[in-house]
Amino acid sequence: MSETRTAPPPGAATAPAPGPGLIPVTVLTGFLGAGKTTLLNHILTAEHGRKYAVVINEFGELGVDNDLVVDADEEVFEMNNGCICCTVRGDLIRILGSLMKRRGRFDGIIVETTGLADPAPVAQTFFVDEEVKARTRLDAVVTVVDALNLPARLADSREAQNQIAFADVIVLNKTDLVDEAGLAAVEARIRGINRYARIHRAQRGNVDVAAILDQGGFDLKRALEVAPDFLESDSHSHDDEVQSLSFELEAPVDAAKFQAWIGSVLQEQGQDILRSKGILSYKGENRRFAFQAVHMMADGDFVAPWSPDETRTSRLVFIGRNLNRPRLRRGFESCVAA
Amino acid sequence: MSTTFANRSAPVPVDELLNSRGAVQQAEGFVVACAISRDSSRMAFATGDGIVHVTPRRGQAEHWRRLEVHDGGALALAQDVTPQGFLTGGDDSRLCRIDADDAVHELSRGRRWVEHVATVVDGRTALIATAVGKQVELRDADGTLARTLDHDSTVSGVVFDARGKRIATSHYGGATLRFVNTKSDAPRVLAWKGSHIGIAMHPNGDALVTAMQENELHGWRLPDGHNMRMSGYPQKTQSFAFSRSGRWLATSGADVIVLWPFFGGGPMGKPPLELAGIQGVVCTRVAFHPQHDIVAAGFVDGTVLMADVATKKVLPVCGPHGGEGHAAVTALAYSPDGGCLAFGTEGGRMAVVDLTPK
Structure with missing residues (x-):
């Protein structure tokens, strides 16, 4: 007998119910060079009267002073629950756990991912871990894309498609480098992948912070609040897998x-x-x-x-x-x- | 109208022990850990805002000291290898020593959070281990770095055996066991799929147990590497400890204290013993008495109690305290001489209870 499963203790207790006062977490994704750090700096320096704890990846750097910056190694862990696509960010479970031991020091948390990161493990962390669920809520996945280079990224990278597919908000950055026809084409391409994300055009990350934070992207009460193109007809080209x-x-x-x-x-x-x-x-x-x-x-x-x-x-x-x-x-x- | 026995009995004076034998202080922050010095004379409480509160064993309010140790949060606290000192780790990437005079000394400063601290003293052996990212740093009693032990993922727990001969760590994918005094790094890797989030070693060095992300415990019988699974928890086990006798492993994560038998072939094929349940109130911390099979437990509503494993008798220390989301007992420790119990809560309550005969 190589392993034994012993009887579980009966009397399952109830997990803490998610209540008000959950700290919102914004996940910031985007390819290297798309302008993630610029946008992050813009969020942190904008006048919104809020304080953010920032979890940056090991290659990231922050251009502004912030009290609470955490360096993270992106550790993607498979859950041992028989579900092969169920992966979580183990480092995030630890880091959020520690940050929540000094809540009151900040109003929200921003998690920046590396350029090649798949957003799924980050999002799934908020579904899987009871303690993370009990104290925080995933507010939105915000993806920064580079208007000029997006077509090339989409052509050569599955991750770029995933990042757009996962987004609640897409910041279409560097719009000054592309003409209006080009922008319209890029937006149509994005729409083909993800029809309900809000798209905001920006130059050097100068987007209204209110359009990024408090989006309720994973809030059931606000599910499908934005349904800009809800016809079953599909006029978009199928250039992309997603x-x-x-x-x-x-x-x-x-x-x-x-x-x-x-x-x-x-x-x-x-x-x-x-x-x-x-x-x-x-x-x-x-x-x-x-x-x-x-x-x-x-x-x-x-x-x-x-x-x-x-x-x-x-x-x-x-x-x-x-x-x-x-x-x-x-x-x-x-x-x-x- | 009939009157039942229960209706006539007086309410249990749940706070009596704390009121009659306890000293309580309030911290501003979340108590992340408490520890009692090796000579059982001093208590320390570390908080999520980097403060360490220190008091002598029978200290009055004016004897409590508030030390600003970490810039950021304190993550770990342990008794030092010295009789009266403490060691702390923080997210300012520092390992600090609080000496017998409450002076704070920085032993190291790196680039990663110091998330776990373990110490061992046995005869002439005195060692300090810290988990810092994917490495464990092994230090002499004076804090000099002796060895660095590498891992493939972040170390989530570190523990010495009782003699300080071996050191074990938990991490993604299992646990690793190493001899402390060896030049060649020949770790014994105990693999088990999944994320392991904490570790304990049997007092005889016969078994290793880890807590897992999936609300269960995993164990390895060390002579033969036999796997042991202990499952059925509604929540993650954040706290678990062996009795000094080695007969029992007490665990948090259910609305009872779940104790797994490590005798008579257990825990394989044996149901766990359940003690002192509070319906729907999850146990968050456990600590075993340093000599006897008496377990202390803290609960999510602030309740603290002690239970005798053999007789199943329960002695309340204090009842629920603090509002929802602030009450949970987050730190619990017996003094090495067994005469004192310390605990702390999410809401900053810090308490020391004297258990010696008056």
């Missing part, structure tokens, strides 16, 4: 059918589906059901009620690779309540 697909249903959805279907979709294709979000109108339910997932890790809850005069449209977005539109649409349609 694309976003959105679906709508007017008829009420059966809660059990939807849970079963989305569960199996994420189970089977969770490695390819980078992010997904949805707002569902369940039959016989006056409140919206909000849903979101990062790869296979899903989260869902009832949020605000529908208003009496509102059309109760269920909406779902998938961002990922190898997405089969007809199959996903048929699957979603099969969730309509009888």
Whole structure:
């Protein structure tokens, strides 16, 4: 007998419920040279009356004085839970744990990743670790892209596509180096990958800080708040492996059918589906059901009620690779309540 | 209307021990660790804002000292190799010694957080180990760096055996065991998939146990490397300790004190013993008495108690204290002579309880 699993102690206790006063964490991604550090410095020096603790990667450097700067080695750990795409940032679990022992010194935390980093492990850390979940909330993934070099990056890098796919906010930097037609083309390219991220144009990172912080990108209550292009038609070119697909249903959805279907979709294709979000109108339910997932890790809850005069449209977005539109649409349609 | 026995019985005076035998002080910050000196005469409490509060054992309020040791947060605190001193590590990348006169001396300053400090004294052996990023720095009693032990990932825990012959570390992917006094670095790597976040060694040196990210413990029987898994926790085990007898491993992470038997073939195939449960209130810290099979435990609501493993009798030290999110017991230690218990909380409560006969 090489290993023995002994009986678990019975009487599972409840984990601390996430409450108000969770410290917001903003994840800043982007390729080397896109202007991440410039944007970070801009955030830290802007007049917003808030203090931020900053976790920078080992190659990073901060151009401004900040009380709380932590150097991190990006340690991506696989969880030993049988889920192969379930990776977390082990260093971040430790660092956030230590930072939360002096909360009150800062209002938020900004985590900068290395240029080649996949945002998934950072995001998944906030789904997996109970203590991180109990004290902090992932506010948004902010991705800085270089308007001039983005097409080249997208052509040669899977990580560049992932960073755009994961973003809640995209800062399109260095817009002074590209003409308007070029910018429109780059934005269309970004939209093809990620349809619901907010895009802000910037030069030398000079974007309104309010457009970056407090985005509630992972807040169920604000899921699909931004739905700029929610037609099922897809006018964008498929230059990129990663694309976003959105679906709508007017008829009420059966809660059990939807849970079963989305569960199996994420189970089977969770490695390819980078992010997904949805707002569902369940039959016989006056409140919206909000849903979101990062790869296979899903989260869902009832949020605000529908208003009496509102059309109760269920909406779902998938961002990922190898997405089969007809199959996903048929699957979603099969969730309509009888 | 009938009256039950329970209704007629007087409420348990849960705070009596603390009120009658305790000294309580309030820190501004989160108490990250407490320690009692090797000669059992002095107590120290380190906080998340880098302050270390020090008091003599039966100190009155005016005897408590507030030392500004780390610029940033204190991350680790341990009894020193000297009889009355303490060692602290901080996120200012410094290792500091607080001497018997409360003077602070910097032993090292590097570029990484000093996250863990361990010490051992046995006969003429006196060693200090610190976990600094992916390295463990092994130092002589005076703080001189003797060896640096490299790892592939950040070291999450470090422990000596009782004699100071071997040193073990936990990290991503398992644990590593090394002999302290050897020129060649021939580590014994104990591999187990996953992220290991803390380590303890059996007092006889027969087993190593790590806590894991996945709410379970993993162990290795050292003679043959046999794997042991101890699972079923609702939360991560942040605190775990062997009894001096080596019979029991006490662990936090459930709403009872979970004790795994390390005798009669255990823990393999044996259910753990559960003591002193408070429904829905998670145990956050455990400490074993230095001689007897008596375990102290702190809970997320601020409760502290002691339990006799053999009789399962529970002696409350104090009841819930502090508001939600501030109450959790985050530090707990017995003095080496067993006559004193110290604890600290997330909300900055620091307490020393005298357990000796009056």
